[in-house]
Amino acid sequence: MIALLLVLCGVLGGAAGSTEAETAEWCGAWRVAGEANNLGAWSTVPEECAEFVRGYMMGRGYVVDLEMVASEAGEFARSVEICGDGKDAWVFDIDETLLSNLPYYAAHGFGLEVFDHEKFNDWVEKGVAPAIEPSLKLYEDVLNLGFKVILLTGRSERHRSATIENLINAGFKDWDQLILRNSDDQGKRATLYKSEKRSEMEKDGYRILGNSGDQWSDLLGFSVAVRSFKLPNPMYYIP
């Protein structure tokens, strides 16, 4: 009987035996815990939060959060002193930061399904991901302010041309560098790979003033930016 109860608790997860309102409360707290980097590594959205995450991503919640973080980033960008020697850098991640893969994730349970590299790579090669509009505005603003934009993505080198085509079609242009994972970077944790690349930027004389990413692994580690901006993403976690 005890074993059975344990199994049931395991299946039901954190919001076990809850009303709909309690489940929504718990899923809201789970989402905020992710944004605050309080969760350990997780591979899929908790089953009881599938509907909550779908509602957040397709409703106003996601848009308002994206606008808030872009607005805070823009305010910082305008406030910071630019040297103007071409070495003031803003780093952007790509997926769920500049480009939205929401059409893909909408067809794959909004993070409820285990990540499928092959299917996702097929989607990437289509090159049709739309821009995240508040990020596109921020991108243009920081360029106009005189920052150099460096794109640093976990995507592989072999997706370079599809990525460039997609970025341009979505309205992004005039970046300084586009850094993708080369063969040496395969298998590295994102935090290390991205830190190493930021460290190389610093060795090249760049001052990394801002960094925008939807994963904490885009932002933490070493050679971190003066200010880092965490875009919302309750659908997946990259260590």
Place this chain on the structure above:
Amino acid sequence: MIALLLVLCGVLGGAAGSTEAETAEWCGAWRVAGEANNLGAWSTVPEECAEFVRGYMMGRGYVVDLEMVASEAGEFARSVEICGDGKDAWVFDIDETLLSNLPYYAAHGFGLEVFDHEKFNDWVEKGVAPAIEPSLKLYEDVLNLGFKVILLTGRSERHRSATIENLINAGFKDWDQLILRNSDDQGKRATLYKSEKRSEMEKDGYRILGNSGDQWSDLLGFSVAVRSFKLPNPMYYIP
């Protein structure tokens, strides 16, 4: 006319001309942005979010978030390898982490009023702040697991005895060290003060495995913990 519009926009802030639902949306995004460390320094809660913050603090929202972060911290504490040589440390902040000053802030607009050191110090000297229950449970759990608990607070040395009395009355005991700001630490930013103190712990041989605090300045800087846990606090910001 343009000047007048600018003044109005300035007064109304981010949720200008909004419906009640839009204001709640905006304030929700503002709160999450704070938890994700996306906001710059702020001195008071945005006026239009006063009611939102009151509702969050007094309702289920705050409790559920506190339970979530304590649960994640506890899970990490149980998963981590303890050497058992008395040098496995868990650092806790005090205010809004172990002890709740909610009775004080409820009488002072839940962060809407500018922080008043003198009035707050009078409150601290009363020594009647209640325990944050999920934190008390975490505190006891990490002690039982064999961690040494180090309390690191921005409170001044002159509040040591009131703080000890308050902690004990609220159920906290058996801490290893209680570190308060001494005269050398006055005027230092919290991030630096707390990093220096964590660095001293490391020099004393401690391995800082966990760190719980309601401010990012409790958690960031140098000598950071293996895992840091950000407790919710939409009422005030300490740089």
